[in-house]
Amino acid sequence: MNSSMIGKIEKAHRYAKEPERVRIDSLQTTFHGSHDDYRVGLQDGQWSCSCHAFSSHALGTCAHVMALQQLLAPMLEPDVRYSTEYTADLEPVGALN
Numbered sequence: 001m002n003s004s005m006i007g008k009i010e011k012a013h014r015y016a017k018e019p020e021r022v023r024i025d026s027l028q029t030t031f032h033g034s035h036d037d038y039r040v041g042l043q044d045g046q047w048s049c050s051c052h053a054f055s056s057h058a059l060g061t062c063a064h065v066m067a068l069q070q071l072l073a074p075m076l077e078p079d080v081r082y083s084t085e086y087t088a089d090l091e092p093v094g095a096l097n
């Protein structure tokens with residue numbers, strides 16, 4: 001392996017420890033929930049989920065969206081990091097520490 005590639009790999013290792021360098025603009029996921037698999041996505045600042053709770057309540061969120069917000073918090077714009085007041089009181093798990 002040439003030294004240029006070694007340097008890139010070392011840089012990648014450093015970057016991987018700094019998730020705040022990455023900004024997720026959109027994504028599509030399959031979320032393996034307790035009862036079923038759901039399609040959870042982020043597009044144009046709007047979260048979506050195919051689960052019943054997301055579509056039947058006007059909360060704009062569900063457990064799957066909130067879980068992804070916690071997982072990805074350092075890489076999300078602040079206005080999509082939390083959906084509603086329901087999550088505002090929670091510690092941003094893993095966000096900035």
Ligand SMILES: [Zn+2]
Nearest residue numbers: 049051062064
């Ligand atoms: Zn859901």
